[in-house]
Amino acid sequence: MLKRQHLPVFVTICLLIVMFAAGSFRYTGFFSPQVLLNLLIDNAFLIIVAVGMTFVIVSGGIDLSVGSMIALTTMISATLVQHLGWPPFVVIPLVLLIGSCFGWMMGAIIHYFKIQPFIVTLAGMFLARGLCYVISINTITIDNAFYTSAAQTKIYFPGGYFISISVIIALFVVVGASYLAHYTRFGRNTYALGGSEQSALLMGLPVARTKILVYAFSGLCSAMAGVVFTFYMLSGYGLHAVGLELDAIAAVVIGGTLLTGGVGYVAGTFFGVLIQGVIQTIISFEGTLSSWWTKIVIGLLLFLFIVLQKLFSTRRTTHKA
Amino acid sequence: MTKHHLFYPLVMLAALLLFNLIYSPDFFSIQMRNGQLYGSLIDILNFGAPLILVSIGMTLVIATKGIDLSVGSIVAISGAIACLTISRSADQSALQLVLFVVFISLIISVAFGLWNGLLVSGFGIQPIIATLILMVAGRGIAQLITGGQIITVSSSSYKYIGAGSLALLPFSIFIVAAMLLIALFITRKTALGLFIESVGCNPEASRLTGIRSKIVMLAVYMFCGLCAGIAGLILSSNVSSADGNNAGLWYELDAILAVVIGGTSLNGGRFYLMGTVIGALIIQTLTTTIYVIGVRPEITLVVKAFVVLIVCLVQSEAFRKAIVHRWRTRRYPLEREVKRHA
Numbered sequence: 001m002l003k004r005q006h007l008p009v010f011v012t013i014c015l016l017i018v019m020f021a022a023g024s025f026r027y028t029g030f031f032s033p034q035v036l037l038n039l040l041i042d043n044a045f046l047i048i049v050a051v052g053m054t055f056v057i058v059s060g061g062i063d064l065s066v067g068s069m070i071a072l073t074t075m076i077s078a079t080l081v082q083h084l085g086w087p088p089f090v091v092i093p094l095v096l097l098i099g100s101c102f103g104w105m106m107g108a109i110i111h112y113f114k115i116q117p118f119i120v121t122l123a124g125m126f127l128a129r130g131l132c133y134v135i136s137i138n139t140i141t142i143d144n145a146f147y148t149s150a151a152q153t154k155i156y157f158p159g160g161y162f163i164s165i166s167v168i169i170a171l172f173v174v175v176g177a178s179y180l181a182h183y184t185r186f187g188r189n190t191y192a193l194g195g196s197e198q199s200a201l202l203m204g205l206p207v208a209r210t211k212i213l214v215y216a217f218s219g220l221c222s223a224m225a226g227v228v229f230t231f232y233m234l235s236g237y238g239l240h241a242v243g244l245e246l247d248a249i250a251a252v253v254i255g256g257t258l259l260t261g262g263v264g265y266v267a268g269t270f271f272g273v274l275i276q277g278v279i280q281t282i283i284s285f286e287g288t289l290s291s292w293w294t295k296i297v298i299g300l301l302l303f304l305f306i307v308l309q310k311l312f313s314t315r316r317t318t319h320k321a
Numbered sequence: 322m323t324k325h326h327l328f329y330p331l332v333m334l335a336a337l338l339l340f341n342l343i344y345s346p347d348f349f350s351i352q353m354r355n356g357q358l359y360g361s362l363i364d365i366l367n368f369g370a371p372l373i374l375v376s377i378g379m380t381l382v383i384a385t386k387g388i389d390l391s392v393g394s395i396v397a398i399s400g401a402i403a404c405l406t407i408s409r410s411a412d413q414s415a416l417q418l419v420l421f422v423v424f425i426s427l428i429i430s431v432a433f434g435l436w437n438g439l440l441v442s443g444f445g446i447q448p449i450i451a452t453l454i455l456m457v458a459g460r461g462i463a464q465l466i467t468g469g470q471i472i473t474v475s476s477s478s479y480k481y482i483g484a485g486s487l488a489l490l491p492f493s494i495f496i497v498a499a500m501l502l503i504a505l506f507i508t509r510k511t512a513l514g515l516f517i518e519s520v521g522c523n524p525e526a527s528r529l530t531g532i533r534s535k536i537v538m539l540a541v542y543m544f545c546g547l548c549a550g551i552a553g554l555i556l557s558s559n560v561s562s563a564d565g566n567n568a569g570l571w572y573e574l575d576a577i578l579a580v581v582i583g584g585t586s587l588n589g590g591r592f593y594l595m596g597t598v599i600g601a602l603i604i605q606t607l608t609t610t611i612y613v614i615g616v617r618p619e620i621t622l623v624v625k626a627f628v629v630l631i632v633c634l635v636q637s638e639a640f641r642k643a644i645v646h647r648w649r650t651r652r653y654p655l656e657r658e659v660k661r662h663a
C-alpha cells in the first residue's frame with residue numbers, strides 16, 4: 001500500500017486538492033481548467049529551477065545562486081540577441097552551457113576545497129547578480145521574432161483551453177528529471193551521496209563526479225529556467241527573479257524532500273510549486289489581500305512541512321533503535 | 322605575529338584604507354561641523370553600525386554551529402513596529418513614547434530570536450532551514466506592518482538613536498560599543514563563552530558534561546534577535562522612516578561574510594568577536610571605497626563575491642594543502658583519510 005516514504009508527497013497532493021477545492025467554493029470562476037493551466041504557465045520557470053534544486057538538496061547540499069543565474073541568463077540572452085544580433089538558436093545553447101559551467105565550477109570548489117555549499121553558492125549568487133549589472137543596469141527589451149513568437153504561441157486543447165511552450169519545456173524537464181533520479185546510475189548515486197557521503201565513498205561510488213554534476217545540473221536547470229523566463233518577460237534585467245532561490249527551496253521542502261538529504265521526489269517538488277501557485281491565485285482572487293500574505297502563508301507552510309518531516313524522521317530512527 | 326587571528330583581517334583593512342589614502346588624500350581628514358565630527362572614517366563607523374551589531378549576534382550563533390538567516394527580516398520588523406507606533410501617536414517627539422517604542426521593538430525582536438532558538442534547539446531542525454522560515458515570513462510581516470509603504474516619522478528624539486551625536490561622535494557608535502563590551506564581557510569573563518564554544522564543537526558531548534546546551538542555544542539566538550532589533554532601530558531612525566520591503570535586505574549575507582572574514586569558522590566552535598567587528602568594517606570600507614573611486618555601486622556585488630571566495634579558500638585547509646603540495650594527488654581528502662585509517 002502507501003509506503004511511509006511516500007507520505008509527505010501524498011500530503012502535498014492532498015493539500016493541493018484541498019486548497020484548490022476551497023478556492024473553487026469560495027470564488028466564482030476559480031474552478032476552471034484554465035486557472036489550473038495558468039498555474040503551469042505562470043510557474044514554468046519555477047518548476048524547472050526547483051527540479052534542479054531537488055537534486056542538490058537530495059545530495060545534501062543547497063544552491064543559493066539559482067535566482068541570480070536566471071537574471072544573468074535573461075541578461076546575456078537579451079544583450080546577445082538584441083544588441084549584437086546573434087541568432088537565438090546560437091544564444092540559447094550558449095546560455096545553457098554557461099549555466100552548466102557556472103554550476104560545475106561551484107560544485108568543484110565545494111568538493112575539492114571542502115567549503116560549505118551555502119557559502120560557495122552565496123558567492124555565486126553575488127557574482128551572477130553583479131555580472132548582470134556589469135552588462136547593464138537597465139532593462140533590455142527583446143523584440144526578436146523568435147522570442148516573441150515563443151512567448152505568444154499557445155497550444156490549444158479541446159474546449160479552448162491553452163498552455164504555452166514554456167509549460168511543455170517544464171513538463172519535459174519534470175519527466176526527464178524523474179527518470180534521471182529514479183532510473184539511472186547518476187540518480188542513485190545522488191541519493192546515496194545524500195544519505196551518507198562517507199558510506200557512498202566506501203561503497204566506491206564516484207562521489208566527486210556525482211557532487212559536481214549535481215551542481216552542474218542545477219546550473220543547467222536555472223539557465224533553462226532563465227530561457228523560459230526570457231520568453232515570459234521578453235526582457236533582460238538584473239533585478240529579475242530576486243529571492244527566487246527561497247521560493248525554490250520552499251517548493252522542494254513542501255514537496256516532501258528531506259533537507260538532510262537522501263530522500264525526495266521530483267514529482268513532489270512539482271506539486272510544491274503548484275501549491276505556491278494556488279496560494280498566489282487565491283490571494284489574487286481575494287483582491288483585498290496583498291502580496292505579503294503570500295510570503296507569510298508560504299512561511300507557515302514551510303514550518304508545517306518541516307515539523308512534519310521532523311516527526312517522520314525521528315519516528316524512523318526510533319524504529320531502527 | 323602572522324599566527325594571530327586578527328592579523329589577516331587587520332592587514333586587509335589597512336590595505337583598503339591605504340588604497341583610499343593614495344586615491345584621495347583627504348580621505349582621513351576629519352572636520353568639525355555643528356558640534357560633531359565629520360569625515361569618511363566617521364561615516365564608515367556610523368553607517369557600519371547596524372552591520373557590526375548584526376554581525377556580533379551572528380558570530381555567537383555561528384559559534385554554536387548555527388546560522389541565522391532571519392536577521393534581515395528582524396531588522397525590517399523592528400524598524401517597522403517602531404515607526405508605526407510613533408507615527409500613530411500625537412506627540413511624536415515625547416521621550417516616554419520613544420523609550421516605550423524601543424522597549425516594544427526589542428521585546429518583539431527577542432521573541433523572534435526565541436522562536437528561532439526553539440526551532441533549532443527544541444525541534445532539532447537544521448538552523449539554515451529553521452531561520453529560513455522567519456526570513457520568508459518575516460519579510461511578509463514587515464510589509465504587512467508598514468502596509469507595503471514607507472512610513473515616515475518626524476520625531477526628534479527617535480532620530481537621535483541613529484543620527485544624534487554624543488561627545489562629538491555619532492550616538493550609534495556608542496550603542497555598538499556598549500553591545501560589543503557586553504558581548505565581550507559575557508563571553509570572555511564568564512563561563513558562557515566556553516559553553517558556547519563547547520556546544521558549537523559538539524552539542525551532545527557538552528550536554529553529557531553537564532552544560533545545558535539547549536538553553537545556551539536558545540540564549541544565543543535571542544541575543545542575535547536583540548542585536549538585529551537594535552540594528553533595525555538605528556537604521557530606521559537614521560532615515561526617520563521604515564521600509565518593510567528593503568530595510569535590512571541582504572543583511573544576513575553581509576553579516577555572515579563579516580563573521581567569516583573575521584576568522585570564525587562556519588563549522589562552529591572557536592569564535593572571534595573582534596575579528597567580526599573588523600570584518601564588518603572591511604565590508605563597510607569596501608562599499609565606501611567603491612563609491613569613492615566612482616565605480617558603479619552595482620559592481621560591489623562582484624567584488625564581494627570574490628572576497629567571499631578568496632577568504633573561504635584561504636581558510637580551507639584543503640586549498641592551502643593544495644597550494645603546498647601542488648596537487649600531488651587529485652584525490653578527495655576524505656578518501657585519503659579513509660586510506661590512512663584502513
